[in-house]
Amino acid sequence: MVKKSQQTSAQGASGVIVSHFGVAVEVLFQNEERRMVRVKRNSGHVVGDQVRVVGEVLERLPRRTELRRSDARGGVHMVAANLDVLGIVVAPGTPAGFLDRAIVAARAAQLIPFIVFNKCDLPEARAQSTELSGIYAGILRFFTLSAVTGEGLDPLRDYLHEGHRGAFVGTTGVGKSSLLNALCPDINLKVGELSDDQNWTGRHTTTVSSLHALAGGGELVDTPGFRDFGLVDISTTELVAHFPGFEALEQNACRFHNCRHRQEPGCTVRDRVGSGEINNDRYQTYLALLTEVEAIEEAAQRRHWKK
Numbered sequence: 026m027v028k029k030s031q032q033t034s035a036q037g038a039s040g041v042i043v044s045h046f047g048v049a050v051e052v053l054f055q056n057e058e059r060r061m062v063r064v065k066r067n068s069g070h071v072v073g074d075q076v077r078v079v080g081e082v083l084e085r086l087p088r089r090t091e092l093r094r095s096d097a098r099g100g101v102h103m104v105a106a107n108l109d110v111l112g113i114v115v116a117p118g119t120p121a122g123f124l125d126r127a128i129v130a131a132r133a134a135q136l137i138p139f140i141v142f143n144k145c146d147l148p149e150a151r152a153q154s155t156e157l158s159g160i161y162a163g164i165l166r167f168f169t170l171s172a173v174t175g176e177g178l179d180p181l182r183d184y185l186h187e188g189h190r191g192a193f194v195g196t197t198g199v200g201k202s203s204l205l206n207a208l209c210p211d212i213n214l215k216v217g218e219l220s221d222d223q224n225w226t227g228r229h230t231t232t233v234s235s236l237h238a239l240a241g242g243g244e245l246v247d248t249p250g251f252r253d254f255g256l257v258d259i260s261t262t263e264l265v266a267h268f269p270g271f272e273a274l275e276q277n278a279c280r281f282h283n284c285r286h287r288q289e290p291g292c293t294v295r296d297r298v299g300s301g302e303i304n305n306d307r308y309q310t311y312l313a314l315l316t317e318v319e320a321i322e323e324a325a326q327r328r329h330w331k332k
């Protein structure tokens with residue numbers, strides 16, 4: 026009997042990268058087989074990459090989406106490929122502005138964002154979750170839950186079971202790990218098993234990132250290196266195109282195609298704020314964020330000119 030993976034070895038067998046150990050990746054093949062394949066450090070492969078394996082050579086197939094992060098020194102790193110959705114996790118006390126930025130960044134990366142308001146068991150959670158769901162629940166999926174007590178987890182499970190592949194982002198301490206553990210109980214177990222394999226993982230087991238299939242459908246990517254880092258900075262163009270609250274705006278609604286919706290004549294956004302169709306609070310939040318993003322862009326330009 027020739028195994029299916031051997032039959033297809035000439036053209037290569039295709040699969041998806043489900044774990045990354047720095048010097049090796051684990052590939053899950055279409056026939057459900059799993060195998061480790063060595064890669065060069067910084068080879069550019071990430072979890073979620075669709076690959077073809079010929080012998081020991083990995084060929085990466087084109088990506089649908091890319092999730093990237095920036096580090097403290099402004100470097101940009103790829104986190105995961107081919108995600109569909111991005112769960113933006115907040116909890117009581119999350120700084121205002123984080124949500125809008127994260128939503129814009131997700132949409133710019135062609136991921137569908139959804140919001141998880143975690144720690145709803147805390148007494149101070151109620152007022153803030155009501156306020157945020159009032160703003161966002163009409164715009165995107167909004168889940169209020171507690172990763173610790175399990176309250177409110179089922180609607181999120183159902184959403185993921187629709188077949189989405191996603192990951193969670195959020196500031197430190199909002200409960201991303203707790204949420205992953207609650208949704209995929211096998212997560213700790215898996216990491217433990219793999220770290221016994223010293224030949225492949227060596228000292229680098231702590232940086233492993235992995236893709237987990239949920240029993241009822243859907244997949245979640247655990248991205249340990251992502252926890253403390255922000256999403257890649259957004260540009261003014263992305264902000265204008267993706268700000269939550271401006272969804273109903275048709276393309277080229279304003280007189281100028283590159284309208285920033287501030288002072289420009291013929292600005293449909295300002296008209297709609299005037300008529301109440303666009304919420305004024307949302308508009309003011311947009312203007313504040315626009316000013317901030319412009320300042321970041323100008324500072325980057327100045328650094329560029331000095332070089």
Ligand SMILES: Nc1nc2c(ncn2[C@@H]2O[C@H](COP(=O)(O)OP(=O)(O)OP(=O)(O)O)[C@@H](O)[C@H]2O)c(=O)[nH]1
Pocket residue numbers: 143144145146147170171172173174195196197198199200201202203204252253
């Ligand atoms: N009360 C309450 N506490 C929670 C909940 N979820 C997480 N926590 C607590 O919040 C703290 C941080 O949780 P983590 O899951 O480590 O948060 P994280 O977002 O992964 O944090 P980083 O790894 O630093 O980014 C822990 O003490 C958790 O026990 C929740 O639903 N309710």
Ligand SMILES: [Zn+2]
Pocket residue numbers: 279284285286287289291292293294295
């Ligand atoms: Zn405008």
